[in-house]
Amino acid sequence: MNFASDNAAGVAPQIVAALARINTGHVLGYGNDEISLRAIDQFRAFFGRDLAAYLVTTGTAANALALAHLSLPWGAVFCHREAHIATSEAGAPEFFGNGLKLVLLPGENGKITPQGLRAALDGAEWGGPHHVTPSVLSLTQVTEAGTVYKPGEVAELSEIAHANGMSVHMDGARFGNAVASLGITPAELSWKVGVDVLSFGATKGGAMAAEAVIFFDKARAAGMDERRKRAGHLVSKHRFVAQQFAAFLEGGLWLELARHANIMAARLASRLTDVGLKPIWPVEANLVFAILPAEVNARLTAAGASFYARRGFQLPGGAKIPPDGVLARMVTSFATTAEEIDRFAALAAAR
Amino acid sequence: MNFASDNAAGVAPQIVAALARINTGHVLGYGNDEISLRAIDQFRAFFGRDLAAYLVTTGTAANALALAHLSLPWGAVFCHREAHIATSEAGAPEFFGNGLKLVLLPGENGKITPQGLRAALDGAEWGGPHHVTPSVLSLTQVTEAGTVYKPGEVAELSEIAHANGMSVHMDGARFGNAVASLGITPAELSWKVGVDVLSFGATKGGAMAAEAVIFFDKARAAGMDERRKRAGHLVSKHRFVAQQFAAFLEGGLWLELARHANIMAARLASRLTDVGLKPIWPVEANLVFAILPAEVNARLTAAGASFYARRGFQLPGGAKIPPDGVLARMVTSFATTAEEIDRFAALAAAR
Amino acid sequence: MNFASDNAAGVAPQIVAALARINTGHVLGYGNDEISLRAIDQFRAFFGRDLAAYLVTTGTAANALALAHLSLPWGAVFCHREAHIATSEAGAPEFFGNGLKLVLLPGENGKITPQGLRAALDGAEWGGPHHVTPSVLSLTQVTEAGTVYKPGEVAELSEIAHANGMSVHMDGARFGNAVASLGITPAELSWKVGVDVLSFGATKGGAMAAEAVIFFDKARAAGMDERRKRAGHLVSKHRFVAQQFAAFLEGGLWLELARHANIMAARLASRLTDVGLKPIWPVEANLVFAILPAEVNARLTAAGASFYARRGFQLPGGAKIPPDGVLARMVTSFATTAEEIDRFAALAAAR
């Protein structure tokens, strides 16, 4: 019953096998090998267009490198107030970005709205030399509330951003789950709706440590190679990162894994609703949030269930966390089983 | 009728004269001269205790150097959402602080409240390695709304900050105006109520370009000399900055100048109230904010009056800016005359 | 015949097997799992003392994080002019260190000498506020010339550094090769001879992507967790990095692999000497440097041999690279075979 995070799972067996398979011979380091070059081709096929891709081993690195590359140091990156880049990366965007500034936007269900974005742009003074310059809109997909931006929502936000001279970044640590949830193509959820740069994560989806910064316009990637290297994020035996992506994309493994995680989340949501613990936000991918009374929280924890109590979230109208209760975040993964969900729900229901 | 800013004024004649007076002979550069050393003694007398002082030529430099010195790069600086360091320094704190993060607090009348500070500390996850660490509370005195923190208010906020392991910084670009407003001693508004480091401004008060970073605990200033130098803020002919402070502090000139500015603001507030344009926040120092209908704004501007229309402020309950109207900020200085105020108010009243 | 780098090899089969072995169940991410905690214990046993260890995936990250942690931003890091941190990390130390400065020291055979270090300290102005402050001595072990600092040499240099208020860092990307070469214990080549912080590499030794920053004084590691996280170097499925080290250290695998690499280098040196291409520096670990005449270079390259032509090295007295010749660096690894060495030497000898 481990729902702490999708990174608490191990690695999909197909990916481990793929790593073992390429462990022969010598190749050039730092991405100048055939496996690494082929991975770029796979990305091209996956997204249906030419692009530039830079592999790293953590999502924080992917996000921070992307934002630093898109924003001048005196730029502002607009994001949701609960975005991972704002709350859980220890200031990485500001560090990589030489002191860029995050501007936090409110928004229900973890989503930035066109109204919210426009209000932020209109409601303050922007631009040099005294004020920072709006430079990037960063969307988290799947959101931190477990919801999924629809293509039309991304398109509308991108349009506003572009009209205001901003680039659009998507933190796609769970991009696969979002695509699986919507049943569309990766292109339809990224460049076709205005995303300029995507942090495309495989780790949470089932890889060991593999994230990619995808530039849909190759020209904008100039200098990214140097930026990655001096941040210590150019892995020397690079083929072993590339091969994780190769296996992840091969034959739609990513989709199979993401679908499983999403189905497990839906099952968890359903079971919890059955026992009177209806999730507080729509469960659209692999995250489930519910308010647990103190005794339920205690009982589950005592039974060895693992999940995080989260603070700092804007709750939907009317929702209140009872004294000693918690806002529990439960994350499912490719490795979650129906059995552990049912056991979890049964425990939650017991009295 | 120039109310754009107190830095739109020139320099107090006494300060110009003082600069001319010391323009003889050769001295060591970089602060190792008698005038510079004597200025430190004057600061000691002014604040009634031992301290370390570092002179620079801008308020942004004073603030950013102070914050960078007090906060680790992965620290958070809590400040009011309308604080100058947050809105008007183009990201200087983040740049100097190697990517530190500002956390913006709400609060009426431009003031952080104990409730607001506690809510921010309690309402989110803080601390390493994933979250930034609350490191500094920065108070703006006079606030950006023109109000003044009372000693008891500073003391209560400082106590919360210190209890949470945070240092207390005060952006005192208009510290003199605040002291004059309250009729207390500089000590009573700084170290005696918990301020650890003060950005003490003379420029807006009547100097040419003179700001000081005051460390009330000298031990905490270790390394500040190097930090200032590598930021390009160690002026070579340093005595000419020191001498501005010498003249500013000599014989209470600072107080005389600040009192005048405050009195002019009170007069402006009174006159505007008379003509139905009551300031929206208490006028406690030398800033006056009023909502100007479009026609009043146009008339004043046409007559050559100078002031800033400000955006991004949280208005007091019920206040609304009418279509095409503005939230006007009017700042008085040592050089403001009663005549220009009366003329301004008369124009505002005309119909 | 791939001698381009020891990171051109794959991964030792024992390490791949070890990764597959732990791929079960769920654990906490970010290093809070049993495998990760056990790895720290293994480091303690390996070095024979208590310590703090931070795992990352690249050597550049290990070095830059270590140096940034040991040096203030206005500090100077003294290193050999050919050190990897100076020539091949794209400015990572300066980026992580918020603009710290590297001071490049000369020295034959890739080694800093006590005379050279003292000359640098005595021969220039140091210290605040105008000059940077000597903060760290960084030694590369194995050196970039393929030589190995003896314990006594490290001790003497450390003593000078400590006496001048500097910390001692060792870039041990090939630390295992150095220990194997000297036939001593890891302790005798690190903390017992004054090393404060060690970048301990496993990647070049046979791992996939595993490097550790080792603080021999745990107190000095305060804040390192945050520094690593905000640099994007805290791997979420951390156990898979820890497990690489676990397997590397288990049963002396590291030593077995390093010995093989060193023996292969010695064989290559011997074979090249036989054919008149005597290595220009003592071959003490797994790097061999030889000057190749143009035709030899062409013949080897045509036959598919892989090695780097290096520039920027201070050659030993009298050595000259002939027109169109190259200074070839050949690196052996755990995966190098005697057969490919003999074939390489035979090709080099042919005419």
Added chain:
Amino acid sequence: MNFASDNAAGVAPQIVAALARINTGHVLGYGNDEISLRAIDQFRAFFGRDLAAYLVTTGTAANALALAHLSLPWGAVFCHREAHIATSEAGAPEFFGNGLKLVLLPGENGKITPQGLRAALDGAEWGGPHHVTPSVLSLTQVTEAGTVYKPGEVAELSEIAHANGMSVHMDGARFGNAVASLGITPAELSWKVGVDVLSFGATKGGAMAAEAVIFFDKARAAGMDERRKRAGHLVSKHRFVAQQFAAFLEGGLWLELARHANIMAARLASRLTDVGLKPIWPVEANLVFAILPAEVNARLTAAGASFYARRGFQLPGGAKIPPDGVLARMVTSFATTAEEIDRFAALAAAR
């Protein structure tokens, strides 16, 4: 007898008078006033072309802002090993430049030579992702050895730099002294010979605190306004910095002051030669270097003479500093008198 530095002098009386003259009325702050705008025009006239100019209060700020603007963070700035930016700015270029790297070139008489520059470019590996990218050539004019680059020398170096994709920066803290020495126009020593950006100093020449970053190609200045502001270098009462330049340039005051300083240096050189203390480098502007035996040094110091003993300089062939002797740097200024020079020389000669 103060020869410590040209910043040990006060301010030229004409400049003090000019400051007092403009101290009336209110103007917009931050450079948006008539005096500030007019100063730009004066720069245009001075250099004989359109340009962009940014005023600051220190030379370190001018240099560091210029270099950060010209170089990417992973760039290298090539400069003489004794350049002020390398030895005396506490790492400001690295701090402002987000960790850029200085590459130190040797060269007699404080000058970079075409051979030296080419050797540096040819003798090492450059460019991404592993190596920093040569980005800027920075020339110090007057050099730290007191010599002056001739226009042809600058042109030749600029040509090499440009051919290698590098920009050319000139640290002109003593630019006026160099122009005065050569008897040419400012244009002939800057943009006409390939200088892209000039740090043009007035402080050492006789101002209080006034330095300008001059972009001869305005397009390259985009973003400089923001960069200056967030570094805390946008002075609020900006007209008082602009006015210093206005007075400095007005009627050729700068030239008159520089000529005087140069003449005094020539006199000092001549007097010292007469007493057997021939300057070790050609005295071409307002700096004089001589080796003083211990007893001469003691006698001068005891008599109250002020100068700096410098370390870290590459001495011309054969020159040796005797035990307890010093390499003395003597700087003359607009305020130096013939009398104090003669007294100094007489003291030096006495036995």
